[in-house]
Amino acid sequence: MDVTQVLCMNGGNGDNSYSNNSLLPRKVISMTKPVIEDALTNLYRALNFPKTLLMADLGCSSGSNTFLVASELVKSIDKIRLQFGQDESAEILIYLNDLPQNDFNNIFLSVSQFQKGLAKQTIRNSSSPPCYFSGVPGSFYTRLFPKKSLHFVHSSYSLMWLSKVPEMTETNKGNIYMSATSPPSVIRAYRDQFQTDFSTFLKCRAEEVVTDGRMVLTILGRRSDDPSSKECCYVWDLLATALNHMVLEGLIEEEKLDSFNIPQYAPCAKEVRNEVEKEGSFTIDHLEVSDVNWDASTDHNLILSEEDNTHGYNMGKCMRSVAEPMISSHFGEAIIVEEVFERYTNIIKDRMSKEETSLINVTVSMTRKA
Ligand SMILES: C[S@@+](CC[C@H](N)C(=O)[O-])C[C@H]1O[C@@H](n2cnc3c(N)ncnc32)[C@H](O)[C@@H]1O
Numbered sequence: 001m002d003v004t005q006v007l008c009m010n011g012g013n014g015d016n017s018y019s020n021n022s023l024l025p026r027k028v029i030s031m032t033k034p035v036i037e038d039a040l041t042n043l044y045r046a047l048n049f050p051k052t053l054l055m056a057d058l059g060c061s062s063g064s065n066t067f068l069v070a071s072e073l074v075k076s077i078d079k080i081r082l083q084f085g086q087d088e089s090a091e092i093l094i095y096l097n098d099l100p101q102n103d104f105n106n107i108f109l110s111v112s113q114f115q116k117g118l119a120k121q122t123i124r125n126s127s128s129p130p131c132y133f134s135g136v137p138g139s140f141y142t143r144l145f146p147k148k149s150l151h152f153v154h155s156s157y158s159l160m161w162l163s164k165v166p167e168m169t170e171t172n173k174g175n176i177y178m179s180a181t182s183p184p185s186v187i188r189a190y191r192d193q194f195q196t197d198f199s200t201f202l203k204c205r206a207e208e209v210v211t212d213g214r215m216v217l218t219i220l221g222r223r224s225d226d227p228s229s230k231e232c233c234y235v236w237d238l239l240a241t242a243l244n245h246m247v248l249e250g251l252i253e254e255e256k257l258d259s260f261n262i263p264q265y266a267p268c269a270k271e272v273r274n275e276v277e278k279e280g281s282f283t284i285d286h287l288e289v290s291d292v293n294w295d296a297s298t299d300h301n302l303i304l305s306e307e308d309n310t311h312g313y314n315m316g317k318c319m320r321s322v323a324e325p326m327i328s329s330h331f332g333e334a335i336i337v338e339e340v341f342e343r344y345t346n347i348i349k350d351r352m353s354k355e356e357t358s359l360i361n362v363t364v365s366m367t368r369k370a
Pocket residue numbers: 007008009022025026029058059060061062065066097098099102138139140141155156157158159161162163322
């Protein structure tokens with residue numbers, strides 16, 4: 001699998017789009033708002049109230065979450081400059097980055113609407129800060145920006161995706177991810193790939209971020225030291241269950257299943273800290289672990305749209321919007337893909353009705369050293 005060609009969320013605004021099924025990641029972005037605001041306040045002060053701020057959202061996808069991040073960044077900067085008694089807003093340029101298959105067109109079509117909405121939302125009696133956008137297609141495991149050009153980097157729910165499927169010396173039989181039944185060599189291959197990728201990511205960003213620049217990353221992770229623990233593997237184990245049933249019924253070839261592995265690794269906080277310290281260019285200011293229920297609509301503190309409230313939240317559809325391009329590319333026929341997601345959604349619904357199910361987030365805020 002060539003991850004840069006295959007990995008993307010379902011584009012557009014349709015029923016199965018990421019845009020319409022990403023309440024859970026949206027909730028995670030909202031949860032990390034205080035960490036982002038803190039980092040931006042310290043940045044603003046350290047850079048002595050800059051007139052221009054260049055920011056990047058890496059793995060921005062497309063749809064409402066892309067603009068939620070942008071709006072949080074702009075609103076925070078506006079609030080901070082008022083706190084510091086600055087009359088003039090900084091001009092903000094936000095680079096929106098994702099892999100080339102991402103639906104950038106959908107983003108660009110929504111920019112002017114976002115800018116109009118922003119003018120209404122910014123603090124009363126203050127004109128909204130000038131905000132410009134630029135799309136940056138490419139892998140964040142490569143250099144994306146000129147040296148020392150970025151003041152702030154944000155990324156949410158993207159860095160758990162690896163640059164490639166780990167090279168395995170044994171077959172991960174019956175599994176599509178790390179699992180309790182995966183051979184130890186498979187778990188090692190996943191862990192090694194994460195270490196290589198995350199350290200490459202840090203090296204690239206170290207080149208691009210200015211001294212005192214800040215970076216806030218939220219990664220789908222785990223609390224346990226064990227990379228095959230249920231808290232990070234369960235959601236993919238359930239997809240493997242659906243696929244294994246279809247193998248038993250002769251709908252999918254066994255070899256097809258055995259050759260499919262999800263290019264993802266959910267690290268614990270210790271692994272994130274180790275890689276940052278090993279690479280050495282950033283100081284960790286804050287590292288936290290949080291939980292988010294699969295049923296993101298259960299949190300009443302979150303401001304949801306009317307539609308989110310009335311229809312509840314469907315984790316099956318969220319997972320489809322994330323995994324469908326990968327499943328289609330590997331398993332092919334549309335009819336099989338439909339069947340996979342119908343079964344997967346039913347299994348997820350059943351589990352959610354019987355047990356507490358949540359995902360773990362690792363959020364790290366750091367500063368570029370001199
Ligand atoms: C689950 S989505 C998260 C989107 C958005 N940040 C949010 O929180 O809703 C993960 C995004 O990361 C992108 N991604 C994965 N690997 C990437 C890479 N190497 N470089 C750039 N983007 C990547 C995917 O294409 C996808 O759009």
